[in-house]
Amino acid sequence: xxxxxxxxxxxxxxxxxxxxxxxxxxxxxxxxxxxxxxxxxxxxxxxxxxxxxxxxxxxxxxxxxxxxxxxxxxxxxxxxxxxxxxxxxxxxxxxxxxxxxxxxxxxxxxxxxxxxxxxxxxxxxxxxxxxxxxxxxxxxxxxxxxxxxxxxxxxxxxxxxxxxxxxxxxxxxxxxxxxxxxxxxxxxxxxxxxxxxxxxxxxxxxxxxxxxxxxxxxxxxxxxxxxxxxxxxxxxxxxxxxxxxxxxxxxxxxxxxxxxxxxxxxxxxxxxxxxxxxxxxxxxxxxxxxxxxxxxxxxxxxxxxxxxxxxxxxxxxxxxxxxxxxxxxxxxxxxxxxxxxxxx
Numbered sequence: 001x002x003x004x005x006x007x008x009x010x011x012x013x014x015x016x017x018x019x020x021x022x023x024x025x026x027x028x029x030x031x032x033x034x035x036x037x038x039x040x041x042x043x044x045x046x047x048x049x050x051x052x053x054x055x056x057x058x059x060x061x062x063x064x065x066x067x068x069x070x071x072x073x074x075x076x077x078x079x080x081x082x083x084x085x086x087x088x089x090x091x092x093x094x095x096x097x098x099x100x101x102x103x104x105x106x107x108x109x110x111x112x113x114x115x116x117x118x119x120x121x122x123x124x125x126x127x128x129x130x131x132x133x134x135x136x137x138x139x140x141x142x143x144x145x146x147x148x149x150x151x152x153x154x155x156x157x158x159x160x161x162x163x164x165x166x167x168x169x170x171x172x173x174x175x176x177x178x179x180x181x182x183x184x185x186x187x188x189x190x191x192x193x194x195x196x197x198x199x200x201x202x203x204x205x206x207x208x209x210x211x212x213x214x215x216x217x218x219x220x221x222x223x224x225x226x227x228x229x230x231x232x233x234x235x236x237x238x239x240x241x242x243x244x245x246x247x248x249x250x251x252x253x254x255x256x257x258x259x260x261x262x263x264x265x266x267x268x269x270x271x272x273x274x275x276x277x278x279x280x281x282x283x284x285x286x287x288x289x290x291x292x293x294x295x296x297x298x299x300x301x302x303x304x305x306x307x308x309x310x311x312x313x314x315x316x317x318x319x320x321x322x323x324x325x326x327x328x329x330x331x332x333x334x335x336x337x338x339x340x341x342x343x344x
Contacts, residue, residue: 013315013322014332017041023246023263026344027270033246033263044265044339045331046304051234053183053223054085054329057098057216057294061240062310063141064104068112070313071105072144077312079148081325082188086154093329094183096223097156097190098216099141103130106137134195145190155187160194166208166218176222180229191219210290213237217294221301233303236328237291238310243336244288246275266338269296295338302342308335 021035024044058078064071085093110116110133121129142158149156159179166172179189193215209215216237224233243262266272269292276288295305308324315322328334 013320014324014327014334016332018264018333022265023261024265025244025263025267025269025272025275027268027272032268032271033275036265041264041333042331044267044337044343046234046343048234048329048331049091050232051093051304051329052091052232053094053096053229053234054325055096055098055216055220055223055233055235056082056325057212057235057237058100058310059212059237059239060100060104062238062312063099063101064108064137065240066313068108071101071108072148073313073316074310075144076148076151077316077322079145079152079154080321081323082149083152083154084323084326085329086186086188094186095188096179096183096219097188098212098219099145099190099192100212102134102137102141102192102195104137105140106133106135109136109140131195138192141192142190149188156190157182157187159189159191160197161191161215162194162198163208172222176219176226179219180223180226191215210293213290213294217297220298220303224298224301224303231302234329235295235298235303235305236325237295237305237307238324239291239307240309240311241288241307242309243307244272244276244292263336264333266292266295266299266336267341267344269299269338272296299338299340302340304340304343305338306335307338 018038018041021038022041024034024036025032026034063074082095082097085095110119121132124132138160145156145158159175161175164171165175179191182189193209193212209218216235220233220235223229224231243264244266245261246263263272272292273289276292291307295307298305306328308328310324312322324334328337
């Protein structure tokens with residue numbers, strides 16, 4: 001790959017164009033999955049100078065998939081990226097975060113303590129067990145954000161929300177106003193669903209958001225509806241996959257590299273969920289479906305976004321920092337981009 005030097009940091013993970021002709025998806029076409037010449041990629045990358053607010057969502061698979069030391073490295077790297085976005089003299093940005101990982105952190109805490117290692121939570125269903133683990137893990141998760149953001153002089157606010165907070169128009173409006181005020185003051189809102197207070201077993205018709213991907217989309221669309229942020233927002237979801245990939249990759253047709261098999265550009269996402277893998281590393285199709293649904297919803301409201309790989313603990317090196325957020329914002333070829341209608 002092409003080595004780049006920017007702001008004193010050398011980066012080799014991403015480059016301006018895909019390595020070869022790339023996959024695109026447009027649900028309006030008779031054959032929605034098609035190839036485009038690599039030089040066409042720039043047509044679908046918005047001018048990063050126009051975007052002043054960046055929403056970020058980190059999945060459990062990024063935050064708490066391995067040992068505690070790995071989680072520490074991930075959040076340290078996230079803090080470095082956020083610090084760059086907040087302080088870049090060429091283009092300072094406002095940032096808010098939706099974070100998963102409390103359940104995974106709770107599981108780590110239990111497994112690491114000999115006194116509780118054999119804790120079974122007998123008689124509890126899977127959802128109730130996860131809710132209790134989230135209550136254990138949330139303080140640890142918050143503590144790591146405090147530690148590594150604090151090292152860089154970044155203040156963040158913690159916000160735990162439920163469906164009820166968004167079902168009520170007044171409460172929702174007040175929450176969005178508070179997040180906006182934090183961002184205007186350079187403070188980073190860090191938001192998560194309050195699993196202990198959010199009712200499980202709720203009928204789908206009564207759910208305001210399906211999961212943290214849905215919560216992220218709801219927040220982003222709400223913030224973008226204000227006059228202050230309209231047309232100024234970009235959204236990114238980081239996960240443990242390189243982007244959205246067609247099912248053929250997982251069915252034995254592996255003539256291309258992992259990077260080549262990523263769908264680089266999504267315009268109209270109609271029908272895309274039927275093309276993603278049935279299973280990815282033990283995850284059901286819902287892994288990609290929720291990302292497609294969230295990013296498609298935001299793109300339909302004029303908000304460009306990306307789904308990218310967040311394996312900081314696997315790639316990041318001092319000599320060659322892995323900076324997927326920064327790279328995506330600056331227009332490099334990162335993951336899967338969801339393109340608003342104004343760019344079609």
